Amino acid sequence: VWYGTVSAQEWSAAAAAVRDEGGRLVAVWAGKAIEKEATSAGESRAEAIFSAYVTLDGLFWLVLPLTPQDGVAAYPDLSAVFPAASRMQRAAADLSNVHARGASDARPWLNHGAWADHSYPLLQPIQNLPKPDPQALIDYPFVRVEGDGVHEIAVGPVHAGIIEPGHFRFSVVGEKVLRLEQRLGYAHKGTEQRMTQFDPLQAHRLAGRVSGDSTVAYAWGYCMALESATQTEIPAAAKWLRALMLERERVANHLGDLGALGNDAAFAFALA
Template sequence: MNGLLQLRNAQAVRADSVPRLSVEEFREAVICAVEGGARLSAMFGRPAEGNRLLVTAVLANDPDGTLQACSTVVDGGYDSITPDCPQAHWFEREIAEQWGVRPQGHPWLKPVRFQPPCRPAAGQPPAAERPVIGVTDFFRVEGHEIHEVAVGPVHAGVIEPGHFRFQCFGENVLHLEISLGYQHRGVERAMIGGPTARSSHYMETLAGDTTIGHATAYCQLLEALSGSHVPARAEVLRGVALELERVANHVGDLGALAGDVGFLPTLSYCGRIRGDVLNLTAMLCGNRFGRGMVRPGGVGFDMDSARVEELLKRLAVIAKDTAISANLLWDTPSVQARFEGAGTVSRELAEQIGLVGPAARACGLERDIQNHHPSGIYRFAHIPLSGWDSGDVFARAYVRWLEIQRSLAFVSEQLRSLPEDVVMASPSSPAGNRFAVSMVEGWRGEICHVAVTDDRGRLAAYKVADPSFHNWFGLACALRNQPISDFPLCNKSFNLSYCGHDL
């Protein structure tokens, strides 16, 4: 179909089977695929012969569960895809910043994370070429009584750093520009040449609140590249850990949303319940964030029947406490008055800019890797997709509550029917010259990892697309024509990762 390579989630193919199209064909293929309903899940560059750049795009076709890939060689400049395909907007900026190529006609070509250029590919970045963080030409609205509000990188709460620039008319936000990059630690660069002893730890700390999500995506990718098999019991335990991560974060978000509208009961209860869920993950593996749980070949820790019993017991208490805390939100008119109609994103806009995860499902879009591109345990056990269609803070909160209930049910069900098996298969090394895509539905949405190996089976390219990479622009759009005082509420309703974006 249109000269694109077809593959599935967590499937490896020969690296040279990814077609190399001309730049024109590549543009055409990506634009047509997206117009036909596909999503741009990843787009990244890596060095090609003669100081040129090989750009690869990965597209996800949700209805039939397939992925497509194609690539092209770019030399200096090329016609930007973004004007015809807004989903490419952030990716093209990233590629331009990393590799110095110029997408001509890109409407908003600014740095995404102020990182040093990646060329020459190997070795340390030259210090002289470093862009200065936060120094860019911010969009300005001019006019009588227009004022600008700058927030960050250091925020008021205990959260990660980023810069927000608001253009306001009175209380009303006309435009929000989000400028990130403060958390850049060079993860993708450090993955090249691996896997090494640090690789799993990079993945587990890529976004610390998504330890299981990113570690699972990484392990799935390595297992695809090496053609190795994961024991059934390990796949179930990975699913259990992933859903516990989802529940912990969603519960914490409901509490924080309550806090942002000054509703203290749910804030207090959910803050505590979130900790109880993290403690369940610690029951699995000793660490509240799941460090060491997911490892290439399986999981690092097994369950015994006493542990399963205790976990189920605690899970039942958590389910009851969470229901009481969450339902207070929907029963309290003063909370609903703040949630409803705040930070609305239309379905059309969400589709156009490529939102993922609960933020997309809250706009009525059916996007869920577990349903459309299942891997691991999700091939056999389905969690119904949770959605709402109002696209506002309420929808994003309510989708979380639906997902909490379904994830808790999934965890109980899976723990009651753990297959007898080992939990770790003997590891094998990635094969040479392979290309693979691995996707996981993390609690924020689609996590996409793409890897290419060299002829000796080492990682020649490693691309991570955290769900935040797709969704930060959605937050900026949600703030248009909102009172600036609703920013904390809207921000929390997306709750995006800074380090997951900055890598």
């Protein structure tokens, strides 16, 4: 793992370099970066945007400290290099009021009206967030497709099956789908802020509840991060037990996916 603080220019250049080398973007998120002060004040925390990339050489974790202007912190957009960054950048704006400068899509992603506009869950305790006005729902302008005979079909966010909520907006002409736009995030439950309230040695329990079908994977991922940060070497027996549990979870998920394929083709017996 390589960890480093970069400038705005280096932030953009690093993304392009990773893409050109065949690397992938893992995540973009906002938070507080610890700054070392050469004074008796010791450490201070400044607003920052973080990104993580994976390449053949390993994991790269970049930190870009931000200086808010007029109460808003901004950083160079990454979605032009990695389109997958768009939703993560929009989530950071909703949660932390940190915005991607020059981004083509600045619509809300996680805020569906659960908290008031211009309120940010990661900047203040959730119980102190202003209550939203039920009559003032946040407008979400879907991208419209114009043309002769084009119409929209809206599906969700409530679905017939026991699945996570999601809204899907189809732009179609007859049976031909011209565009599909998704809006997710309805089940956002404030895991990031809740994680900061846990003792580090107990937070794996919360990590394991992020996604019920991947509880081992999430809990192990948290433990790996904590062990890496503290340079902790775990016993061989723990590694074997983790591997066994993870393999059982992997097989169960693959079997579930194969059964779901049959179910979607009206062969429900495959899912039984």
